Amino acid sequence: MAAGGVNPLSAVDWGAPWLEPWRLLGESLARRAVAHGGAVHTVLQSAAASNAVADRPVGFGPQSDLPAGTAYEQFIFDQRRVPTRDNLHDFFNGLVWLQFPEAKRRLNQLQAQAIAADGVQVVRGPLRDALTVFDENGAVLCAPPPLWDALRARDWHRLFVELRPLWGEARLVLFGHALMEKLVSPRKPMVAHVLSSPCALHSIANLDGWLATAIQAGTWASKPFVPLPVLGVPGWWPANAEPGFYDDAQVFRPPPLQRSGTGR
Template sequence: MLPRADGRETVEHPLLRAWVGSGELPDLGQLEGRRQCMQVRDGIARPAFRAQTPALLADGLHYEERIATCGVLATREQGVHDVFNALVWLRHPELKWALNARQVAGIAEVGPRERTRGQYALTHFDEAGAIVWLADDALVPIWDAHDWSALFVRERSAWGRSIAVSVFGHALVEHVWDGHRMPVAKCLVVRVPSVELAARVGPAAIVIRWREAEAHVAAQIRSGRLLADPQELRPLPLAGIPGWHDPHAPDAFVRDAPCFRPLRAGRRYPAPCSDLID
């Protein structure tokens, strides 16, 4: 078991409850065991979790190329970051494979020492990304304006009903594990029917996994339609979601907390994805 940075044994944050439950992180052997079980259960391959040793790295392959060609994920055994990355592979394999395919294509295009705009977008989403499932278009303009009071205070009842989130980025989860309680996700926004959302949303407006919908998103990532540029990603201060933080004065909190930043002059966001989910 890997210890928490703050030494506490219980997990109180909703994001950590969604990802690690009891607060104990699995070791490499446990991760590999879970991988084999989950592949049998859902029929989706995940790369084998192998200790990142000099012998493993001696193949000379790039990290992403090793996943694509050998089906092996180099994993640092005592690295919390790598454990959360493995957990994301277990829960969201279609999305992870789509990112990997695009990264490998980028390496073939510009080499391992350069990066395209698309590769930057892929990395941002991989490390700090989330999918926001949206069933109410009226929330888009207030989010795009960074009107955090409207999004999180006035529209508080919308969270878990017409808007919800699946946190995907393993570095973002690690950030909360290390004691930071005001993470900001970089989000893809996907329109979905309200009835479908209601069937999948859990506590704190979290959708653990939505396999069918994620498969559509993954296909669009593979094609390059999504994550072609980092500017596609909307920031979302997760502490504003009801149940993620418990401020005594919500209006003051979203006004004064540093994670709730104003809109930068000239910043524009793309329309939410509208044709991915039937």
């Protein structure tokens, strides 16, 4: 999986707070992949076929399954099989398919419909772009209204400092597999594109069903997400307890109107 035979799955810290919802299944699959030479599609397929995750919408195969010139999303839609490389990116993608099968199927359905209507273009249209942004870097956040108000306003000091105790009532669940991959080597600027979720959804299965219903072509083309620097979340990164952590304007950026001064 990597030069020199080092398997990058060995570098995943499954104790990281952002991986808590993924640890039970993900850690066991990663260990099996490492033990069996890193064939990611093999361990994902065994999980998909097991009783523990029965009735999943797709299977997994090697990247060589994808014919040259065939769109990746279209292949998954037509064949119900995910071409998978032996790397962190595709491991986390498979893990999301296993945990959020209905939401992933809905994203794939809309991607395939857009490809059928418009073809594979050099630049994705607004809907496909939004679907890809969330698929790669999305998250869902259940939080009290004052936190959401501060987040939408990008009032970072209020969000993370003044309202810090309220984060004990919030729950942020990562969805984007590229974001999970990047967080294996955490850096302060990493951003999730966050969607508001109902706080009554306590299980991943219920969250999956809600998200699959929430993903709608008519509204998602406008990207109904809010950027959130994830390492600013209280309890997710020790450094954010230090004074001045949120003063970094290159990461915790003011709203566009404030940045431009006049808004023109």
